[in-house]
Every structure is written in C-alpha cells, then in structure tokens.
Amino acid sequence: MIDWLQEKSQPYFPETSKAQREPNGLLAAGGQLTPSWLIAAYRRGVFPWFEDNSPILWWSPAPRMVLKAEDFRLGRTLRKLIKKGQFKISCDLAFEEVIYQCAQPREGEAGTWITQEMERAYIRLNKNGISHSVECWNQQGELIGGLYGIQINRVFYGESMFSRENNASKLVFAHFAFFLFASGIALIDCQMHSDHMAQFGAAEISRVEFEVLLAELVKQPHTIQYPKFLT
Secondary structure, three states: OOEEEOOOOOOOOOOHHHOOOOOOOEEEEEOOOOHHHHHHHHHOOOEEOOOOOOOOEEEOOOOEEEEEHHHOOOOHHHHHHHHHOOOEEEEOOOHHHHHHHHHOOOOOOOOOOOOHHHHHHHHHHHHOOOEEEEEEEOOOOOEEEEEEEEEEOOEEEEEEEEEOOOOHHHHHHHHHHHHHHHOOOOEEEEEOOOHHHHOOOOEEEOHHHHHHHHHHHOOOOOOOOOOOEOO
16 A cells, blocks of 8 residues: 545655665655645655546656766767757747656557646646756758756756657767766656666665665755756
8 A cells, every 4th residue: 555645734755765676666655746846745755656547647667777977878879979069959938848748658558647636736846947858950940859857956866858850868868968967967857768868877776875875865965057058
C-alpha cells in the first residue's frame, strides 16, 4: 500500500524508504501539481509521473541515475558535431512548444506520461523562473530538438527531451550541461537509467547517496542567468 496525499493539505511526502520496489520507486498518490507541491517534491528527490485517467503518482526510484559535474564527458563524434556549429541552441525561447513535443508519443508507444495537467504545471513553473527549456534550431529556423527541467539551487532536474533530427537532443544536452556546470550546477538528476545519459558520464547511485548529496546542494542558494542563446 502507498500513502494517499490530501489535495488541500500542505505539501507532504512520506519517507522515501517506503517507496515500493515494484514498480520501482512508487511512493505516493494524490496531492497537487502546484508550484509549492512540485518544489517540495523535487527538493526531496521525488517527482510526479502518471498517465491520463490516473491519480497523480509520486516516485523515488532506486538506484538513481545522476550526472555529476566532475564526470561529464563528450564522445569524439559529438565533439566534432559541436565544432561544426550548424545549429543554434537557445534557452527558454519556446518552452511551451518543447514540452508539447516532449509529450508526443514515441514510436511504438500509444500514450504519454506528460499529460495536459503536467504541461500546465510546468508551464506555470517556467513563468515563475523555476523550470527551463533548451531548444535546438536548424539553419531554416525550425525547432528540431529540445529538453526541459527544473533548477533548484545547485541541482538541475532533467525531465524530458525530444529530437526531430539525428543528434539534436544530444547537442542540446551537451551545450546545456556545459553551461550548467560552468554556472555552478553540481548535479543533474537523470532519474532513471538510460544509455543516452550514460554516454555523457551519468551513473547510478544509491537512493541514500543521492539524498545525502541532494540535501546539501539544494540548501546552497544559487541563481543562474539563462542567456537567450548558448551558441
């Protein structure tokens, strides 16, 4: 059994040690997607993930995949692609379009976990300067890739990305990670294992290690000025 969170109460989450092993990390249901609830959740390392016609579900998977500043790396092929400078990379110029594209079902999938309710919640966070998008534009000015996530002090929580052309999402992440780490971010939360993130140096750590690191970083005040363009 998991805890049911009351909608009208103050943000509250049970101890993450209560999260289920199967499905991995399921912690609680209910609550709200207001800024106060979302910020409280991310500060604890908890995030929402659910589908249409489902209650809000909150997760704390173990192990946790993260990218530390000191582990960030780029492969030779991607370095060559970056040097060509064929694409423009921007920040927060098309947040609503990015999250919309991220919400589109992937090939072979029938639905999406980025519901309209989720879209509205993160758009609200973006208007409050808490969530951010990064966009990749081709030479014709078309949006071909992007990602979005949340920054709280020295942590950036990656949520989702999309790509319309080969390597577009990789280029977006590479430029953005360089910017984040150069700007004082110490940790990018990748949530669950993916080969896509592993190629940049992301690795799995235990929930305990993650939460100890997170607790220290989210209490260090840190503001970043996001430029309109990274390239």
